Amino acid sequence: MKELVIDLEAEKNEILKRYRALLRAxxxxxxxxxxxxxxxxxxxxxxxxxxxxxxxxEPYIYHPIAVAQIAAEEIxxxxxxxxxxxxxxxxxxxxVSLDDIEREFGKKVAKxxxxxxxxxxxxxxxxxxQAENFRKMLLTLADDxxxxxxxxxxxxxxxxxxxxxxxxxxxxxxxxxxxxxxxxAHRLGLYAIKSELEDLSMKYMESETYQFIKNKxxxxxxxxERFIRDFIEPIxxxxxxxxxxxxxxxxxxxxxxxxxxxxxxSIPFEEVYDLFAIRIVLDSQPENEKSECWKAYSIVTDEYRxxxxxxxxWISSPKVNGYESLHTTVMGPxxxxxxxxxxxxxxxxxxxxxxxxxxxxxxxxxxxxxDQWIHKVREMLRNPDSNAxxxxxxxxxxxxxxxIFIFTPKGALLQLPLNAxxxxxxxxxxxxxxxxxxxxxxxxxxxxxxxxxxxxxxxEIITSSKQTPKEDWLNFVVTAKAKAKIKSALKEEKRKIAxxxxxxxxxxxxxxxxTYNSENIHKLSYYFKLGSTQDLFYNVAKGLIxxxxxxxxxxxxxxxxxxxxxxIENDQVQSLLRNIxxxxxxxxxxxxxxxxxxxxxxxxxNPIPGDDVFGFITINDGIKIHRTNCPNATKLMSNYGYRVVxxxxxxxxxxxxxxxxxxxxxxxxxxxxxxxxxxxxxxxVNMRSITVDSDNGIFExxxxxxxxxxxxxxxxxxxxxxxxxxxxxTRFDSAPAVEKAS
Numbered sequence: 001m002k003e004l005v006i007d008l009e010a011e012k013n014e015i016l017k018r019y020r021a022l023l024r025a026x027x028x029x030x031x032x033x034x035x036x037x038x039x040x041x042x043x044x045x046x047x048x049x050x051x052x053x054x055x056x057x058e059p060y061i062y063h064p065i066a067v068a069q070i071a072a073e074e075i076x077x078x079x080x081x082x083x084x085x086x087x088x089x090x091x092x093x094x095x096v097s098l099d100d101i102e103r104e105f106g107k108k109v110a111k112x113x114x115x116x117x118x119x120x121x122x123x124x125x126x127x128x129x130q131a132e133n134f135r136k137m138l139l140t141l142a143d144d145x146x147x148x149x150x151x152x153x154x155x156x157x158x159x160x161x162x163x164x165x166x167x168x169x170x171x172x173x174x175x176x177x178x179x180x181x182x183x184x185a186h187r188l189g190l191y192a193i194k195s196e197l198e199d200l201s202m203k204y205m206e207s208e209t210y211q212f213i214k215n216k217x218x219x220x221x222x223x224x225e226r227f228i229r230d231f232i233e234p235i236x237x238x239x240x241x242x243x244x245x246x247x248x249x250x251x252x253x254x255x256x257x258x259x260x261x262x263x264x265x266s267i268p269f270e271e272v273y274d275l276f277a278i279r280i281v282l283d284s285q286p287e288n289e290k291s292e293c294w295k296a297y298s299i300v301t302d303e304y305r306x307x308x309x310x311x312x313x314w315i316s317s318p319k320v321n322g323y324e325s326l327h328t329t330v331m332g333p334x335x336x337x338x339x340x341x342x343x344x345x346x347x348x349x350x351x352x353x354x355x356x357x358x359x360x361x362x363x364x365x366x367x368x369x370x371d372q373w374i375h376k377v378r379e380m381l382r383n384p385d386s387n388a389x390x391x392x393x394x395x396x397x398x399x400x401x402x403x404i405f406i407f408t409p410k411g412a413l414l415q416l417p418l419n420a421x422x423x424x425x426x427x428x429x430x431x432x433x434x435x436x437x438x439x440x441x442x443x444x445x446x447x448x449x450x451x452x453x454x455x456x457x458x459x460e461i462i463t464s465s466k467q468t469p470k471e472d473w474l475n476f477v478v479t480a481k482a483k484a485k486i487k488s489a490l491k492e493e494k495r496k497i498a499x500x501x502x503x504x505x506x507x508x509x510x511x512x513x514x515t516y517n518s519e520n521i522h523k524l525s526y527y528f529k530l531g532s533t534q535d536l537f538y539n540v541a542k543g544l545i546x547x548x549x550x551x552x553x554x555x556x557x558x559x560x561x562x563x564x565x566x567x568i569e570n571d572q573v574q575s576l577l578r579n580i581x582x583x584x585x586x587x588x589x590x591x592x593x594x595x596x597x598x599x600x601x602x603x604x605x606n607p608i609p610g611d612d613v614f615g616f617i618t619i620n621d622g623i624k625i626h627r628t629n630c631p632n633a634t635k636l637m638s639n640y641g642y643r644v645v646x647x648x649x650x651x652x653x654x655x656x657x658x659x660x661x662x663x664x665x666x667x668x669x670x671x672x673x674x675x676x677x678x679x680x681x682x683x684x685v686n687m688r689s690i691t692v693d694s695d696n697g698i699f700e701x702x703x704x705x706x707x708x709x710x711x712x713x714x715x716x717x718x719x720x721x722x723x724x725x726x727x728x729x730t731r732f733d734s735a736p737a738v739e740k741a742s
Contacts, residue, residue, distance in 0.1 A: 011059055015046070015065070018062065018065045018066075019042055019065060021069065022038075022065055022072065022082070025069055025073045026082055029076075029077075029078040029079065030079065034079040037079060037105070038079060038083060038086070040104065041082070041083040041086040041087050042065075042086055044086075044087060044090065044096065044104065045061060045064050045087055045090060046061050048090045048093075048094040049089070049093070049094065052094075055164040056164040060089075063089070063157060064085060064086045064087070066157045067086075067088060067150065067153045067154045067157050068085035068086050070153035070157060071085045071149065071150055074153070074156075074192070074353075075149050075152070075153060075190065075193070075353060077146065080108060080112070080146065081112075081149065083109055084109055084112045084113055084116070084146065084150055085150050085153060087109070087113055088113060088116045088150060091114075091117045092117045098110050098113065101113055112146055112147050112150070115147035145188075148184060148188065151181075152181060152185055152190065152193060155181045155197065156196065156197060158173065159177060159197060162200070166646075168614065168644055168646050170204040171204065171205065171614060171628055172637050172644055174201040174202075174203075174204040175201070175633060175634040175636075175638040176638035176641070177200070177201045178197070178198060178202075178634055179634045179635060179638040180638060181197055182194050182197040185197060187320075189319075189323055189350060189351065189353075190352075190353070191351055191352065192352055195256065195257070196254075198254060199255045199256050201256075202255060202256050202259060205628055205629060205633075206628075206629055210255060210259075212269070213255045213258055214255060216269050217255070217275065224250075224252075224275065224276060225250070227332070228250035228276065228278070230333060231250075231278060231332055231333065231338060232248045232249070232278060234303050235248055235278075235280070235299060235303055238303065239280075239299060242299065244292060244295065244299075245282065245283040245284075246280050246282045246296065247283075248280050248281075249279055250276045250277070250279075251276060251277050251278075251279050252275065252276045253274065253275055253277065258272055258275060266662075266728065273337055274329075274338065276338075277338075277339040278338060278339070278341070279340075279342075279343070279348075280300070280341070280342045282296060282342070282345070283345055284344045286346070289344045289346070290315055290316075293315055293343065293344065294326070296326075296342045297328060300330060300340050301328065301330065303330075304330035304331055304332060304338070305330060305331045306331075307328075307329045307330070307331070310327070310328060310339075311326075311327070311328050312326070312327040314327070315343075315347075317413075319403060320403055320415055322350050323347075324343060324350065324351075325341050325342065325343040325347055325351065326341070327340070327342075328340050328342075403416065403418070404416055404417070404420065404454065404456075405456060406453055406457050407457070407459070408429070408458070408459065408460075409458065409459075414429075416453065417478055417479060419452055419478050420452070420453050420478050420479060421449065421450050421451055421452055421477060422437075422440035422447055422449055422451045423437055423449040423450070423473060423476065423477050424477050424478055424482045425461065426449075426461045426463075427477070427479065427481055427482035427485055427486075428479065428481065431481075431485045433461055433463060434469075434485060434486075435468065435469050436464060436465060436468075437449060437462070437467065438462055438467050440459055440460065440462060441459070441460040442457050442458070442459050443457060443458055444458075444460075449476070469485075469486045469490060473486050474486055474487070497537075497538055497541045497542070498538045499537070500537075500541045501536075501537035501538055501540040501541030501542075502537045504540050504541060505521075505537060508550055509550070512547075512550060512554055521536065524536055524550075524553060527553050528549070528553075598622060599615065599623040599624065599647075600621060600623070600624050600625070601624070601625050602616075602624045602625060602632075604626070604630055604632050605626055605630035605631065605632070605633075606660070607625050607626065607627045607630075607657075608657040608659055608708075608709055608710060608713060609649040609657065609708065609709035610709040610710025610711055610713075611627045611628075611710055612627065612628045613625050613626060613628065613647045613648075613649070614626060614628055614633070614644055614645070614646065614647050615644070615645040615646070615647040616636055616640070616643055616644055616645075617645065618643075623645070625647055657706065658688060658704060659704070659706075659707055660703070660704050660705075660731065660732045661702065661703045661705060661716075661720070661730070661731060661732070662701075662702050662729070662732050663675065663699075663700070663702070663703065663720065663728070663729050664698070664699065664701075664727050665699045665725045665726040665727045666697060666698065666699065666725045666727070667694045667698065667699040667725075671699060671723075671726075672701075674723050674724075675701075675703070675723060675726075676690070678716075678719055678720055678723060679705060679720075685705050685706060685707060685712075685716060686705065686706045687704065687706075688704040688706065689703070689704045699725070702732070717729045
């Protein structure tokens, strides 16, 4: 008993120590009376969470203090945000209500905390709870960006302390983080937080690869530091001689960005040269910033030869999130490319602290890209009938894309995402211009609506009053605004047609002596496998459902009582797990109690035994098994986390699984013969198909083979790599299909 008292005493001291550290972090932004407010919030959080503990066994209050610390130190937020960070979980997890918060801290704090509180209550599970919560948070973003910044701090601390969570929770949170929160941090200019979120997600989703790259980076650390020292020495000297006050240092690239490079270029770790970037941070007066950055650029390029294709000037035209910097890639002294980033202290703070620093410098900065972006989010949220998942997809698409700069006929500049089309540009000008657009002139040449714009194009839009938005427009527009407006217009058109269909259906049912009531309408929708009654009316109006079909329905209705459509509800997920029949030959254990359950392997990633996998409960197809690094996994887990179940292989062999191998090498006589000998004779592996392409001495092939498990596949890959002339053998996801949640 005594020990517990000592423990509690130690915890009490630790809580106070952490609280004092938080106050130190808040000091730079504190005004008179702020300390009292922070204390008040701390006391309320401490009292509300007093009996709660985290998965690690620590007192729960450690979490809100840490979130507030991140908000103050790493994002640079002020007192209101610190108060909200300390209280961000009280409404959701304790008896404190929003009214209590408003009474103590005012409307502003209550509104931010409401934005941070998850939606509760009854919910249509065909939509996605995560998507709805995210949308709710964004609604508050339109009024107050601090909601998202505190949410990012909350997510960062959860990711940093996730080792005590169950595996399926780790996967769900990591997916959500890499799918939504890292892109958001990127768009808000929080590059350090974005990189850390990506690395932490990868640590749990691709743990082997993460550890491999981490170990490799540590192995070469001393050698890399020596190279950086030699590289920056001459630059430092010249900067000093020229009278430029600058800090020059090497900064390692994040593990996630190195992995991306390895994946995108299909190269091993050894061939990734830019494992770090050199950064030059100048201490410049605002009026000299531009000229001094270019001066530093000429010093670097006098010393090392630049790659002319790799100059990025975000000083003349900053990114939408306020990022300003000059990037160039130069040839280093040992024949390898090195990225050099040149910026001032002000630009560096905006790059590190993003939004908060952007506001701090707003008076002196002419760029208001972030304001424009928030304005766009507001516009998207104004669309009242958009489905939360559609909204999420459109929104996410516009988070990570690079920008291009397009000019109007009068020379005004508009920023659009990469791959934007002439139609996107039209919608960017005005919704009505987009809706009535029939073509465009790019640099005075006539082009179709789907024409992809290039950086610096000058665009003139041609409209017609007879034009209306078309369904196929959705295939080539990329901006969220254009997508939302087109969908909205199509829905409106469909609604009008459905109105007519409703009247037609009423007349037809009358002649068949079927009562026109909501029960019969729902039965009809179910019979024709339509998602809603509106679809039913629309199909009737379009003549897709006629009298003959309705008579067939009448006959079937008399003979069989139709069952209502099944919907997967949260509690049904568990019963589905219990009820699916058991198969003796199964080699996969599913669910919390790890039982054998019937399942299907997903075509999008073709899992094989030994792969890290999870089960996903679909509405029509039972349980599907995906690899955790499947191209669709991130989206499924971040939108439908509640349908994810654990899955693990047992050691049962002698079953063959199809997987694909991509092989490249130098074309040689008899190379295919050597490959097939290794596969068929040495490994006794069956091949389903082989396609080979040879181009000027370079051999590329894809082979579909049947293997028993991951170890079997790894051994086959190792053996194939020893064949003379083969340069790489990699596994690939055989079907690029996009997996639907249903």
